[in-house]
Amino acid sequence: MSYAAITAVGHFLPEERLTNADLERLVDTDDEWIRTRTGIRERRILRDPDKATAYMASNAAQDLIEKRGLDPEEIDAIIVATITPDMFFPATACLVQHEIGASKAWGFDLSAACSGFLFALSTGAQMIESGRHEKVLVIGADKMSGITNFEDRSTCVLFGDAAAAVLLEPDPGDCGVIDFYQRVDGKHAGLLSMPGGGSLRPPTYETVAKGMHFLQQQGRAVFKYAVDGMARAAEEIMDRHQLGIDDIRYLVPHQANQRIIDTTARKMGLDSDKVMVNIDRYGNTTAATIPLCFADREEELRRGDALVLVAFGGGFTWGSCYLRWAYDGSKAARARESYATAAL
Numbered sequence: 001m002s003y004a005a006i007t008a009v010g011h012f013l014p015e016e017r018l019t020n021a022d023l024e025r026l027v028d029t030d031d032e033w034i035r036t037r038t039g040i041r042e043r044r045i046l047r048d049p050d051k052a053t054a055y056m057a058s059n060a061a062q063d064l065i066e067k068r069g070l071d072p073e074e075i076d077a078i079i080v081a082t083i084t085p086d087m088f089f090p091a092t093a094c095l096v097q098h099e100i101g102a103s104k105a106w107g108f109d110l111s112a113a114c115s116g117f118l119f120a121l122s123t124g125a126q127m128i129e130s131g132r133h134e135k136v137l138v139i140g141a142d143k144m145s146g147i148t149n150f151e152d153r154s155t156c157v158l159f160g161d162a163a164a165a166v167l168l169e170p171d172p173g174d175c176g177v178i179d180f181y182q183r184v185d186g187k188h189a190g191l192l193s194m195p196g197g198g199s200l201r202p203p204t205y206e207t208v209a210k211g212m213h214f215l216q217q218q219g220r221a222v223f224k225y226a227v228d229g230m231a232r233a234a235e236e237i238m239d240r241h242q243l244g245i246d247d248i249r250y251l252v253p254h255q256a257n258q259r260i261i262d263t264t265a266r267k268m269g270l271d272s273d274k275v276m277v278n279i280d281r282y283g284n285t286t287a288a289t290i291p292l293c294f295a296d297r298e299e300e301l302r303r304g305d306a307l308v309l310v311a312f313g314g315g316f317t318w319g320s321c322y323l324r325w326a327y328d329g330s331k332a333a334r335a336r337e338s339y340a341t342a343a344l
């Protein structure tokens with residue numbers, strides 16, 4: 001069996017920045033509270049009402065395709081992790097397939113909130129390992145501004161919009177997704193949810209009036225579970241593979257709160273220079289945070305680098321993944337530069 005390796009990365013960020021100062025004008029909050037409690041300085045917002053998650057996901061996929069010099073017809077399957085699909089159906093994956101011209105692909109959306117990318121990655125990896133797929137596109141994409149109540153200071157400061165994509169292919173050696181540990185537990189589903197709009201509470205004047213189509217969170221309670229879940233998931237995967245801190249090149253945690261990230265790293269015994277962080281610039285972009293970290297730090301990654309990914313999200317959903325990076329990221333960055341020059 002070949003491991004499924006990440007062989008290319010792409011991303012998309014809307015241009016508009018929503019800073020903490022901007023939020024001070026919307027709700028009763030301040031920059032210091034947001035920075036010290038969450039680590040966030042600004043986030044990106046997709047303002048155009050005619051563009052949403054499929055647009056961002058397609059752009060992230062297109063970025064990957066151009067960097068990798070990939071023919072979209074080679075893509076076998078597309079998995080889009082999202083909790084903010086353009087609509088319930090058709091799936092965002094179908095819209096992306098059409099937009100990028102992946103005429104031989106099948107695909108589906110996967111809903112696991114902030115663990116979405118992790119769950120999609122392990123699903124895609126098993127599709128490669130089965131031998132039935134050669135190229136699987138895994139995308140994490142969320143337009144969180146579409147379900148955020150910008151009158152609720154306890155949630156509107158936290159989230160941002162973004163998409164990022166990875167390509168999975170069989171590795172000829174021993175790099176790729178080595179193992180994963182994943183769990184769900186619906187006992188606390190009500191602590192973090194969007195209660196309206198589904199078959200239980202279809203849209204009515206009442207659901208709209210009660211704000212049921214916005215994300216709702218009991219932040220303090222979720223924080224406790226998230227700290228515990230992230231740390232345990234990291235510990236589980238490290239124990240299984242007897243990974244010491246010197247074996248790990250980077251921890252790539254879901255970006256919900258800088259304090260959760262710091263606590264997870266501390267419990268693992270990792271210094272901050274071994275932790276990928278982008279929450280300060282993008283906020284919590286839900287399914288996009290982890291692949292967005294790859295896109296940000298791709299140039300530093302080399303074949304064989306051991307990464308531990310860890311996430312926690314609504315559901316609850318949580319888990320970890322141990323992977324060995326498969327390519328020299330600096331070469332991929334150079335390939336992108338020559339593409340950009342050639343395109344001028």
Ligand code: COA
Nearest residue numbers: 029033037114153154157219220222223226256257312313
């Ligand atoms: N600006 C200023 N004050 C705010 C505020 C804001 N944006 N949001 C909340 N507050 C206030 C609260 O009203 C509360 O005031 P009170 O003590 O007078 O009642 C106080 O700040 C503390 O609120 P609390 O909710 O206890 O803050 P916190 O330290 O727990 O931080 C979160 C809030 C949301 C940042 C934090 O709980 C968190 O990150 N939760 C987990 C998020 C997460 O992991 N989600 C799952 C994965 S997506």
